[in-house]
Amino acid sequence: MRLVTRADFDGLVCGALITKFEDIDSYLFVEPKFMQDGLVEVRNGDIIANLPYHPSCTLWFDHHITNTTPQFDRPIMPGKGGFRLAPSAARVVCEYYNEISKPNEPAAAAHLAFLNSQRMKYLLEETDKIDAGKLTREDVLNPQGYVLISMTTDGRNAGDEPYWLRVIELLREETLENMLNDSEVKRRCRQILDEQEQLRKILLQHTTLKGNVIYADLRGIDNIPDGNRFLVFTLFPEGNIQVKVADDTQRANTTAISVGYNIFNPALIGRAFILVSFAKPMTTYTQPVANIMSMDAKTMATPLSVLKEDGVAKLLEPYPNIYQDLLMGNRAGSLGETATVALLLGAAFLMI
Numbered sequence: 001m002r003l004v005t006r007a008d009f010d011g012l013v014c015g016a017l018i019t020k021f022e023d024i025d026s027y028l029f030v031e032p033k034f035m036q037d038g039l040v041e042v043r044n045g046d047i048i049a050n051l052p053y054h055p056s057c058t059l060w061f062d063h064h065i066t067n068t069t070p071q072f073d074r075p076i077m078p079g080k081g082g083f084r085l086a087p088s089a090a091r092v093v094c095e096y097y098n099e100i101s102k103p104n105e106p107a108a109a110a111h112l113a114f115l116n117s118q119r120m121k122y123l124l125e126e127t128d129k130i131d132a133g134k135l136t137r138e139d140v141l142n143p144q145g146y147v148l149i150s151m152t153t154d155g156r157n158a159g160d161e162p163y164w165l166r167v168i169e170l171l172r173e174e175t176l177e178n179m180l181n182d183s184e185v186k187r188r189c190r191q192i193l194d195e196q197e198q199l200r201k202i203l204l205q206h207t208t209l210k211g212n213v214i215y216a217d218l219r220g221i222d223n224i225p226d227g228n229r230f231l232v233f234t235l236f237p238e239g240n241i242q243v244k245v246a247d248d249t250q251r252a253n254t255t256a257i258s259v260g261y262n263i264f265n266p267a268l269i270g271r272a273f274i275l276v277s278f279a280k281p282m283t284t285y286t287q288p289v290a291n292i293m294s295m296d297a298k299t300m301a302t303p304l305s306v307l308k309e310d311g312v313a314k315l316l317e318p319y320p321n322i323y324q325d326l327l328m329g330n331r332a333g334s335l336g337e338t339a340t341v342a343l344l345l346g347a348a349f350l351m352i
């Protein structure tokens with residue numbers, strides 16, 4: 001069977017688990033974009049992990065909401081694979097083999113012992129943390145263990161395939177300590193720490209804080225060193241959102257703009273985006289049921305704007321029942337500012 005996966009840390013941990021349970025004789029490492037564009041020929045017998053679904057595959061494991069497919073209406077489907085919105089695809093693979101290992105089958109005891117060993121439990125926890133971006137400032141500034149190893153794998157450099165295969169084997173067979181002592185892993189870890197130091201200097205030179213936006217203009221810089229993608233947020237902790245402008249590494253004469261939120265200081269990025277794009281409609285609201293007899297509606301600053309500009313006393317003065325009105329939605333404002341009851345009902349519906 002062939003394993004089709006992504007060469008990021010999650011994809012390689014999937015590889016470490018799958019090669020334990022299935023007979024894998026060849027590998028194909030691809031980036032999700034190529035799958036989405038239909039550029040990958042998937043055939044019967046292929047196992048796909050951490051990538052979008054393909055109808056020709058034999059087994060499929062994934063966790064990205066964008067890859068939801070009607071083929072998978074249950075998290076674990078024996079003989080077909082697994083899909084749920086887990087923190088990592090490796091977590092889904094682990095749950096699948098836990099579920100299908102029937103205790104009375106001879107091989108199952110060994111499989112379950114492997115999956116539930118302390119070493120594998122720790123590896124899965126770290127993979128969840130890494131893939132879901134749940135890193136601490138310390139993980140970013142001073143990466144260690146699996147976090148550091150995860151930074152050495154990057155699907156963009158196709159020449160690295162021998163290294164990815166080595167990582168799969170080490171993750172499957174070796175303790176973390178032994179893996180860190182592997183000469184190639186060691187060399188790459190040292191290199192990544194050096195590069196991160198260079199990246200830190202470049203970011204400090206080319207980044208400015210505009211309000212709560214961390215604006216990095218990296219155009220014209222060749223070979224930007226590698227480093228943790230969250231590094232910029234440890235350098236500019238006050239900012240909520242990063243806007244990065246850089247030369248597109250894959251297309252000549254093209255600028256790539258990317259936006260991300262500060263994982264240590266998140267903002268409502270979706271709202272911030274709409275607010276910037278549609279400033280007027282987002283801050284001017286007609287008050288519902290103002291007074292049916294005299295006028296249709298009334299426009300005014302929203303409660304949050306009043307709160308920000310003039311403080312809470314100013315807000316309570318003309319509107320003594322403001323909290324109740326906001327709760328019931330009897331006030332103008334944007335989503336989240338008002339109509340709390342409706343939001344809570346929606347939340348309850350989503351949870352049930």
Ligand SMILES: [Mn+2]
Pocket residue numbers: 010011050063088089131
């Ligand atoms: Mn993943």
